Amino acid sequence: MEAHIVTIGDEILIGQILDSNSKWLAELLNLSGIRVKQITSISDSPKHIKDTLHASLGEYDLVIMTGGLGPTKDDLTKQTLADFFETELVYHEEVDKRVRKLLALRGIEANEMNKSQAYLPKNARIFTNHNGTASGMWFEKLDTVFISMPGVPFEMKTMFEKEIFPAIKRHFPTKSIYYKTVMTQGVVESHLAMRIREWEENLPPFIKLAYLPQPGIVRLRLTAQGNERETLKEAVEKEITKLKKLLPDEIFGYDDIALEEVVGKLLRKKKATLATAESCTGGYVAHLITSIAGSSDYFKGSVVSYANEIKTGILSVDQTTLEKEGAVSQEVVEQMAANVKDKFNTDYAIGISGIAGPTGGTAEKPVGTVWIAIATPDKIISQKFLFGEHRGRNIRRSALQSLNMLRLQLI
Numbered sequence: 001m002e003a004h005i006v007t008i009g010d011e012i013l014i015g016q017i018l019d020s021n022s023k024w025l026a027e028l029l030n031l032s033g034i035r036v037k038q039i040t041s042i043s044d045s046p047k048h049i050k051d052t053l054h055a056s057l058g059e060y061d062l063v064i065m066t067g068g069l070g071p072t073k074d075d076l077t078k079q080t081l082a083d084f085f086e087t088e089l090v091y092h093e094e095v096d097k098r099v100r101k102l103l104a105l106r107g108i109e110a111n112e113m114n115k116s117q118a119y120l121p122k123n124a125r126i127f128t129n130h131n132g133t134a135s136g137m138w139f140e141k142l143d144t145v146f147i148s149m150p151g152v153p154f155e156m157k158t159m160f161e162k163e164i165f166p167a168i169k170r171h172f173p174t175k176s177i178y179y180k181t182v183m184t185q186g187v188v189e190s191h192l193a194m195r196i197r198e199w200e201e202n203l204p205p206f207i208k209l210a211y212l213p214q215p216g217i218v219r220l221r222l223t224a225q226g227n228e229r230e231t232l233k234e235a236v237e238k239e240i241t242k243l244k245k246l247l248p249d250e251i252f253g254y255d256d257i258a259l260e261e262v263v264g265k266l267l268r269k270k271k272a273t274l275a276t277a278e279s280c281t282g283g284y285v286a287h288l289i290t291s292i293a294g295s296s297d298y299f300k301g302s303v304v305s306y307a308n309e310i311k312t313g314i315l316s317v318d319q320t321t322l323e324k325e326g327a328v329s330q331e332v333v334e335q336m337a338a339n340v341k342d343k344f345n346t347d348y349a350i351g352i353s354g355i356a357g358p359t360g361g362t363a364e365k366p367v368g369t370v371w372i373a374i375a376t377p378d379k380i381i382s383q384k385f386l387f388g389e390h391r392g393r394n395i396r397r398s399a400l401q402s403l404n405m406l407r408l409q410l411i
Helices: 021-029 046-056 078-082 091-103 112-118 153-171 187-195 196-203 229-246 259-270 284-290 308-311 319-325 330-344 391-410
Strands: 001-009 037-041 061-067 089-091 119-121 124-127 136-141 145-149 176-185 207-214 218-225 251-254 274-278 299-304 348-354 369-373 378-385
Touching: 001 021, 001 046, 021 037, 021 061, 021 153, 021 176, 021 391, 037 046, 046 078, 046 145, 078 089, 078 119, 078 136, 078 145, 091 112, 119 136, 124 153, 136 153, 136 284, 136 319, 145 153, 176 229, 176 391, 187 196, 187 207, 187 218, 196 229, 218 229, 229 251, 251 259, 259 284, 259 391, 274 284, 274 330, 284 299, 284 391, 299 330, 308 319, 319 330, 330 348, 330 378, 348 391, 369 391, 378 391
Parallel strands: 001 037, 001 061, 061 145, 274 299, 274 348
Antiparallel strands: 089 119, 124 136, 136 145, 176 218, 176 251, 207 218, 348 369, 369 378
16 A cells, blocks of 8 residues: 655745654554655645646555645635535534634634635545644545645644544555664664675565665664564564674664663663763764763763863873874873773763864874774773764764764673
8 A cells, every 4th residue: 555645835845844744644654554655745836736636646545635724815725625626615514613612712713714714625524623723634536545634743643643544544454564773883884784785685575674874873674564563573573683693783772762872771770970081072972972861870071172282281181192192093082081081980981082174184194083982990992983074974973983882881
């Protein structure tokens, strides 16, 4: 079964608002075995709406539209739908009463424009909007179901979950879908694909793998489709067990969990504390750590030692070592980690120094060169990385790499 999601409204096309409705609907539909084959955003013009409806007719089993149902003159969807489905708008007294009651609860006096919300296509199945004034509508033509809902997410989501989605599941027999996302860090997409190529080629035919890369992280999404959800879940979990043997250090979690959350849970479990000493990342590691609620249980603080005098004056990095080896060096970053650990009296510490770019690189130390050190209760480990030329990506990748290095020490 295939679906087409259509969002209507110029405000989306000009970038005034983000299309969060499509993302929400697509995820819910796919989880229920309905494949979303296309997502389209169009203007609120009769021609554009009709062209889209004609193109979808018979091409998809289900077309879900959001937006364009307001009471003002620029919302033209309702009349356009009536024209397309060759019907007329008729007055629904019960809808009018509901709208007036809703507005009265909000201290608003209903007017003729609000009354227009009670005029709906005669051959449509009507769905109640419990949070707003625009009703939902269901049409059928040439084996395609067309559903129109308000564009306000708060109104649309409640209507869809309570009324429309149950109706869709009753109307269409759907297969079960189970998917799980494996979160990896520390290896780029192409190298990752080479390492797991044989495993991927031997996946059962009903399980599909998708690579979803972002700076510093590659998500592997396994999607299984069939009749029994529990059987699909068992099959996916079996394949993930095999995958863990191939990527023992790179897999840090599942289903879009943040690396900083994983690290926080490990620190809390060990009742351990952490401090950071950051140069090229400018406090970004500390930002990620403290973005997790309750991080004060394990995170004591950070020194952003961007200038060399802060490295020597606050972190007590040896001046001679700094001058001889340079700020971006194994010796300096190890001192940063060890000294911030001592000064903050923590169990673990992260030290980072690098050349984020786009300037500052040399032939010996090009842009993207980063040294990371982890100080543990009994040792210091460090590693050099070459992350590339993009400043923002270098900062992000450096921070994530440091968190994963810490994670491996914690486990």
